[in-house]
Each structure stands twice: as structure tokens, then as C-alpha cells.
Amino acid sequence: MSTSEKPRPHETEESRPYWRGAERGALMIQRCAHCGKLRHYPRLVCDNCHSLESDWVEASRRGTLHSWTVAHHAFHPGFAQDVPYVLATIDLEEGVRALGILDAPADGKLAPGAAVTGRFERRGDGVSVLHFFLARQGPRLVKGDDQC
Amino acid sequence: MSLSGKAAITGIGETDYVRGSTKSAFRLQVEASLKAIEDAGLTPKDIDGIIPIGITGAPAEEFVTNFGIGDLRYSAVTPLGGASGIAAVQSAAAAIAAGICNHVLIPSGRNVSAGARAGVRIHQMPQFHLVTEYEYPLGAIAPAQLYAPMARRHMELYGTRSRQFAEVAVAMREHAILHGNAVMKKPITIEDHQSSRMIADPFRLLDCSLESDGGAALVVSAAERAGDMRQAKVVVAGIAEGHPDSPSSITQRAEMTRLGIAKAAPRAFAMAGVTPADIQVAEIYDCFTYIVICQLEDMGFCGKGEGGAFVENGRLKLGGALPTNTHGGLLSQAHMLGMNHIVELVRQLRGQGGATQVEGARLGLATGYGDLGDGAIAIMQRV
Numbered sequence A: 001m002s003t004s005e006k007p008r009p010h011e012t013e014e015s016r017p018y019w020r021g022a023e024r025g026a027l028m029i030q031r032c033a034h035c036g037k038l039r040h041y042p043r044l045v046c047d048n049c050h051s052l053e054s055d056w057v058e059a060s061r062r063g064t065l066h067s068w069t070v071a072h073h074a075f076h077p078g079f080a081q082d083v084p085y086v087l088a089t090i091d092l093e094e095g096v097r098a099l100g101i102l103d104a105p106a107d108g109k110l111a112p113g114a115a116v117t118g119r120f121e122r123r124g125d126g127v128s129v130l131h132f133f134l135a136r137q138g139p140r141l142v143k144g145d146d147q148c
Numbered sequence B: 001m002s003l004s005g006k007a008a009i010t011g012i013g014e015t016d017y018v019r020g021s022t023k024s025a026f027r028l029q030v031e032a033s034l035k036a037i038e039d040a041g042l043t044p045k046d047i048d049g050i051i052p053i054g055i056t057g058a059p060a061e062e063f064v065t066n067f068g069i070g071d072l073r074y075s076a077v078t079p080l081g082g083a084s085g086i087a088a089v090q091s092a093a094a095a096i097a098a099g100i101c102n103h104v105l106i107p108s109g110r111n112v113s114a115g116a117r118a119g120v121r122i123h124q125m126p127q128f129h130l131v132t133e134y135e136y137p138l139g140a141i142a143p144a145q146l147y148a149p150m151a152r153r154h155m156e157l158y159g160t161r162s163r164q165f166a167e168v169a170v171a172m173r174e175h176a177i178l179h180g181n182a183v184m185k186k187p188i189t190i191e192d193h194q195s196s197r198m199i200a201d202p203f204r205l206l207d208c209s210l211e212s213d214g215g216a217a218l219v220v221s222a223a224e225r226a227g228d229m230r231q232a233k234v235v236v237a238g239i240a241e242g243h244p245d246s247p248s249s250i251t252q253r254a255e256m257t258r259l260g261i262a263k264a265a266p267r268a269f270a271m272a273g274v275t276p277a278d279i280q281v282a283e284i285y286d287c288f289t290y291i292v293i294c295q296l297e298d299m300g301f302c303g304k305g306e307g308g309a310f311v312e313n314g315r316l317k318l319g320g321a322l323p324t325n326t327h328g329g330l331l332s333q334a335h336m337l338g339m340n341h342i343v344e345l346v347r348q349l350r351g352q353g354g355a356t357q358v359e360g361a362r363l364g365l366a367t368g369y370g371d372l373g374d375g376a377i378a379i380m381q382r383v
């Protein structure tokens, strides 16, 4: 069991509000206290106005599928039991992106623009990580031939 | 002041590329360096600048101590992952053009069999700290998993297909087998690619580059001295590095099908005074097949979204319109952080390409790609 532990986040001063929010199921996004620009992932300075002051807002957890990968090979022993799993890049309604685990069949048909809803799920090791679920089949941006 | 034509690659050296080398990374770096210095007609004590490559690169001091260099005038590091080698050539050219030093050694070498595999070190690298904090715990562990969404997005937007990725893999393998100094020696077909196991969809095993051991090194000198040196004169005609938007996180990048080289390439082509149509041979960084396709677009060889069709019908093969990775690249020769691409380009332009020589090649380019999208491009010319 000791070899199959998943990696844990290394919290920093900047990321602590995100992980505290995750524990209570809230997706917290950092906001510039001067110009109001949202930024994700959290960082020290606003890239718009260069203010060092920031606060936090709770995001809707609604968004659309931007891209994804299906992990078939476990590059870390902690995920050996999880493959295949889908890692999804999500355009959140708030205008920033999030990466989460998409709870959809690994061999299912996915398309950019599909509507998703997010939810934090507490793992066995107590870490709450972001999962997304397909809300309904969204429109396909461009018809792509990805059969092979 | 333009750097164009100011610096020349006067020495190249590389070891055999293998798996399971018993030599240390530093020994591989030293062996390649000594070959490059001899190739240039210099002695190790002539080196007065050093830019070590990669996280396995020994610090300049190690070379000073071992080579007995009395007056090292320039040292630097260029932390751009697989674009570090070309960024180092740019740094060397700038230092030489400014009169700081005369002969810059750029050594590289790694022994992954002894430990440092690419896939398990991202979380130890400071430039990846946002990935480490927010993505690694979700199971986004290896470069294949971080880059796959870029390829998937490209496929969905433009209809790019896995069979087109296979075209890249097959061309690289053919070249590696002809070249000889390559880890992979068995021919592959499109169907072999299509039936290779899925690693991180859409990347199959044969979309992924190799872990391998070896060393590669360059000597960069003032172009005006190169004419009196041992080898045919190959100058740096145009060179640039470029960093992508959101360099610390692909997830947050507005346009994830655009790499840093999209910013660098126009600068390098303008500096050299040439266009993609003039390029006779290309050594394009190929950690994954898709990355070749994306760079071809970003450099302007074709439009965005057209790269999949561009690589079809053997265009990248010897005898095709754009012979690419005449050494087999990272996919089939060795993963030498792209330093092997620069070595191969110089060899081609000297006419020393052997079985994979592109007939009459006088103008070519090499690219690098690294970390989460950093790019670099060097256009070189035999003069």
C-alpha cells in the first residue's frame, strides 16, 4: 500500500485558499483586488495591473470541455489502479481554465464544447481533487476525423 | 547589430547512442566534448566559454578543472528544456560577437539508465511548480500526459489524424536505420504505429521519444576565424528563442496549439534573410510526433491546421520535399535533448551526412522544444 500512494499537493502561501476551498467543496479562484482580473492558477502578481493585492471568489464549477487526454499508462504507481482515466481541460464560465478528472467512459465519444459541471471528491488520503461530469452533449466545434 | 553570420559551428562530437550505458553522464559529456574540440582542430585549453546543457549537465567548473582551462571568460545556462541547445548557440554567438570569448563549448550528455528518466522529474523542477501543485496530484505526471491535450485539441479543431502522426514516426525510423548511430534499428510501418499501445491518448507508444544514453557537444567560434579552422564553414545565419503564452501551464494557455517557436521563427527567418521554402534539410525537435507537426505550422512551412496533411506522402523522408531528422531524431536515434539535431544539421551542411546525406544541402535548420512550450530555431548555412 505504501508504494501506491498518490502525490499530494505541496501547499504554499498562495495556494492555501484554493486547497481550503477544495476541502469544503468550493472552487476558489484568485482575483486581483485592484483591477478585478481573475487568475488561475494562483500567483503572486496580477499580470494586468501588477498589483500584489488579491482576494478570492467562489467559481460556479460550470464550464465546457476544451481538450483532454485519456491516461492509459500509469506514470506513477499511485494511479496504477485508476487507468484508464480522463484528464480534462475545462473552460470555466468565469473565463479561466481548470484541469480535472472527467468522470466519463475512457472509450466514450468526447467533443470540445461539451458542457460539464465540477465537484470536489475526497480521496482516501484526504485530499480533495476536482472532478467534472458531462452535463449534456455539447456542440462539436469542428467535425474532426479521429477514428484512428 | 544582427547576429547573422557572426558565429560558426566549428566542432561537433557525439558518442554512440545506446541504452544501458555503464558510463557516467559526465564521462559521456567529456567524451563528446573532446571529439567536438578535436573536430574543430582545437585543444581543450583553447575553450574559453562553456554553456552546459540540461539538468544532467555538469557545471562549467567541472570542465575547467578536467581540461585545465586557465581563463574561462564566459559561462551561462539556458534553461529551456529541449530548446536549451539552440538557446545556448544563440547565447554563445552573442558572447562571441560581443568579443567576450572565442570558442564556446556546449556539452551535453545523460545516462537515463542510471536514474534521471524524463517522466519522473517534472515535479522536481522549479519551472513546473504550478503543474506540480495543481496537476500532478490529479495524475498528470509525465510530459506525454501534459502534451496530449495540445494534440487532441489540434485533432478536434483541424481533423488531424493519428495516421498522420504515424507518418512522422515512420520517416524518423527509416532515417535512424540508414544513419547507423541510433538506438532503434527495427523498421516500423504505419500499421505498427496504429497497433502500438496507447500511452496517453492520442499518443501511442510509437508517438513517444526514447529514453537513451549518450553525449553530444558543439564548439561555437567566431565566423571570421572559422575559415582557418579544420572543417567546412557552417555559420549561424538566423537564430532565436521564443517562449509561449502561459509558459508555466499548458492548461492555462489561451491557444494551446501554438508553441514558443511561433514567436521565434519569424525573427530567425528575418535574421537569415530566407524563407521556409529555401530550407533544404530540417532537424526538428521530436519528443512526440505531434510536436513536429505543430512546429512545421508555427514556423510557417504550412498554415495552422495543415501540418497533418503536410507530413503525408513521405514529405519528411529522404527524397521528399523537406527531408527531416536525417539522424532519426529523438523518436528513433536518441533523446539527446535536441543536441543531436544540431550536430546532424552541421554534418549535413558539411556534406558529411553519409547514408542520409541530403544532396547538395547548403541551408538548413534545427529546432528545439522544451519544458511546456519553449522553442528555439537555428538556421545554418554552409558558406
Ligand SMILES: [Zn+2]
Pocket: A032, A033, A034, A035, A036, A037, A046, A047, A048, A049, A050, A051
Ligand atoms: Zn490587476
